[in-house]
Amino acid sequence: MNIRDKILDFPLIQGGMGVGISLGGLAGAVMKEGCMGVISAAHPGFMREDFDANPERANLIAIEEEVEKARSLSEGKGLLGVNLMCATKGYGTYAEAIIRAGADAVISGAGLPLDLPKYAKGKTLMAPIVSGGKAIELICRVWDKRYNCIPDFIVAESSEAGGHLGFKLDDLENGKCRSLLEIIKDIRRVVKPFEEKYNYHIPLFGAGGVFDKTDMDACLESGADGVQIGSRFIATHECDASDGFKNMIVECKEEDLGILRSPVGLPARGIISSFVRKARERGNTVVKECINCLTPCNPSNTPYCISKALFSAAKGDREKGVFFCGSKAYKIDKIVSVKELIDEFRTKR
Numbered sequence: 001m002n003i004r005d006k007i008l009d010f011p012l013i014q015g016g017m018g019v020g021i022s023l024g025g026l027a028g029a030v031m032k033e034g035c036m037g038v039i040s041a042a043h044p045g046f047m048r049e050d051f052d053a054n055p056e057r058a059n060l061i062a063i064e065e066e067v068e069k070a071r072s073l074s075e076g077k078g079l080l081g082v083n084l085m086c087a088t089k090g091y092g093t094y095a096e097a098i099i100r101a102g103a104d105a106v107i108s109g110a111g112l113p114l115d116l117p118k119y120a121k122g123k124t125l126m127a128p129i130v131s132g133g134k135a136i137e138l139i140c141r142v143w144d145k146r147y148n149c150i151p152d153f154i155v156a157e158s159s160e161a162g163g164h165l166g167f168k169l170d171d172l173e174n175g176k177c178r179s180l181l182e183i184i185k186d187i188r189r190v191v192k193p194f195e196e197k198y199n200y201h202i203p204l205f206g207a208g209g210v211f212d213k214t215d216m217d218a219c220l221e222s223g224a225d226g227v228q229i230g231s232r233f234i235a236t237h238e239c240d241a242s243d244g245f246k247n248m249i250v251e252c253k254e255e256d257l258g259i260l261r262s263p264v265g266l267p268a269r270g271i272i273s274s275f276v277r278k279a280r281e282r283g284n285t286v287v288k289e290c291i292n293c294l295t296p297c298n299p300s301n302t303p304y305c306i307s308k309a310l311f312s313a314a315k316g317d318r319e320k321g322v323f324f325c326g327s328k329a330y331k332i333d334k335i336v337s338v339k340e341l342i343d344e345f346r347t348k349r
């Protein structure tokens with residue numbers, strides 16, 4: 001498959017997973033299999049000694065190091081993306097650092113990346129993550145008018161995905177969200193006039209609850225060109241998370257999973273851990289040690305500090321961690337290699 005002038009041997013993207021879950025180690029292993037590996041730009045420097053003194057600086061250095069690590073592990077194969085959440089404070093500074101580091105693509109969700117082309121047009125592939133036709137139509141209209149371009153590829157993400165979700169809490173709780181296949185069809189329809197204007201077929205990747213080859217084939221039949229997978233990559237030897245996080249995923253049961261509130265301002269999907277339960281009972285609180293990392297977060301009235309909770313999860317701390325995962329994570333029962341996982345999708349039925 002071609003994405004502009006770049007070649008992706010197999011149409012599978014490993015979803016960006018912050019904090020500390022998809023870094024250079026996982027992304028490089030995925031690239032080596034001819035797929036797109038994705039580093040998360042959400043606090044990649046959280047383990048560095050200089051992080052507390054200057055988080056942004058530590059993160060920018062870490063982006064460079066993780067990109068280099070992924071490239072060297074990839075043996076020259078695959079493509080490398082970096083996931084940058086729209087809610088990140090200093091979005092432009094991060095986008096510029098990602099481009100300088102030499103990523104093939106910037107993939108941006110958790111909000112609408114209306115100004116991504118300001119930083120990345122002509123320098124790297126640009127991909128929004130959206131959960132429906134309305135959002136992508138707005139992005140295409142703005143990019144077309146303001147920047148004379150359209151997305152190089154798109155990730156369509158359903159409410160089954162792990163992490164932050166572009167859906168209303170009420171719709172999630174009442175089962176009123178559209179399926180991934182409906183979202184794919186909606187997006188394909190909405191982007192058509194833009195594809196015609198620019199004479200370019202926008203590759204579309206379905207994400208959220210893609211567990212096996214049958215799910216992947218259903219996405220392709222509905223008009224997607226490939227898939228993005230998150231949760232299953234957590235349970236790989238190469239994943240950058242601690243064994244504690246990986247074991248949480250392998251051990252979780254269907255009844256342990258659900259929707260949680262996040263200071264990012266969007267609902268999120270993950271394990272309803274003891275930390276999440278306590279935060280729910282307590283209600284909002286004041287976070288005193290704030291690293292000022294998210295635009296929508298108000299530290300004086302927030303459910304908890306999401307960054308600290310995700311640092312704890314990455315380290316496998318069951319008491320203090322928030323563990324994101326998709327709705328089908330309970331089906332994961334063992335840790336495999338990245339190659340084994342990708343081969344499962346590559347095998348013809």
Ligand SMILES: Cc1cc2nc3c(=O)[nH]c(=O)nc-3n(C[C@H](O)[C@H](O)[C@H](O)COP(=O)(O)O)c2cc1C
Nearest residue numbers: 015016017018161162163208209230231324325326
């Ligand atoms: C632990 C975890 C962290 C995630 N972090 C991010 C993130 O920082 N930014 C983002 O756009 N998506 C994030 N996601 C979403 C994934 O990139 C991916 O789209 C999603 O997990 C796909 O659904 P699946 O887990 O059912 O395969 C995260 C998902 C998980 C499980």
